[in-house]
Amino acid sequence: MIINTKAFGEVEITDDKVITFPGGIIGFPDMKQFTLLHDDEYGVSAGIRWLQSLDEPGFAMTVMDPLAVKEDYNPEIDDELLTGIGEITPDNLLVLVTVRIPADLTQMSVNLQGPLIINVDERKACQIIVDSSDYPVRFPIYDILQSRKAGD
Numbered sequence: 001m002i003i004n005t006k007a008f009g010e011v012e013i014t015d016d017k018v019i020t021f022p023g024g025i026i027g028f029p030d031m032k033q034f035t036l037l038h039d040d041e042y043g044v045s046a047g048i049r050w051l052q053s054l055d056e057p058g059f060a061m062t063v064m065d066p067l068a069v070k071e072d073y074n075p076e077i078d079d080e081l082l083t084g085i086g087e088i089t090p091d092n093l094l095v096l097v098t099v100r101i102p103a104d105l106t107q108m109s110v111n112l113q114g115p116l117i118i119n120v121d122e123r124k125a126c127q128i129i130v131d132s133s134d135y136p137v138r139f140p141i142y143d144i145l146q147s148r149k150a151g152d
Contacts, residue, residue, distance in 0.1 A: 085124035
């Protein structure tokens with residue numbers, strides 16, 4: 001399928017790259033079909049990708065691996081919350097968090113409280129809410145990314 005995205009222009013997506021969120025995502029329950037895109041020039045080195053909606057091509061969320069900015073990220077998740085996405089194993093689990101990129105980049109943050117849990121084998125996913133004060137909605141990452149970039 002070919003979609004016309006806001007950030008990447010026209011992109012061809014094969015069926016094996018479609019991720020289904022049976023329950024939608026928080027705030028957007030009607031959007032159920034997504035794919036992961038990355039900017040070859042900027043996204044790969046920072047670990048930043050875009051969760052691109054296939055239902056609404058003008059909508060994409062910036063996402064990244066939480067371990068890239070919080071090495072001890074390991075929230076406790078009730079298995080019942082994952083029932084709609086198939087059996088999760090360490091080999092088929094992909095966890096992403098949304099990235100907030102404001103005009104003032106020094107205020108960049110990730111949402112550690114609402115991770116996206118993806119079963120890569122079945123290409124099904126859900127977004128959950130972590131009930132822990134250890135994982136804030138706005139975890140600052142600008143300094144972490146800058147120090148990592150300086151170390152490369």
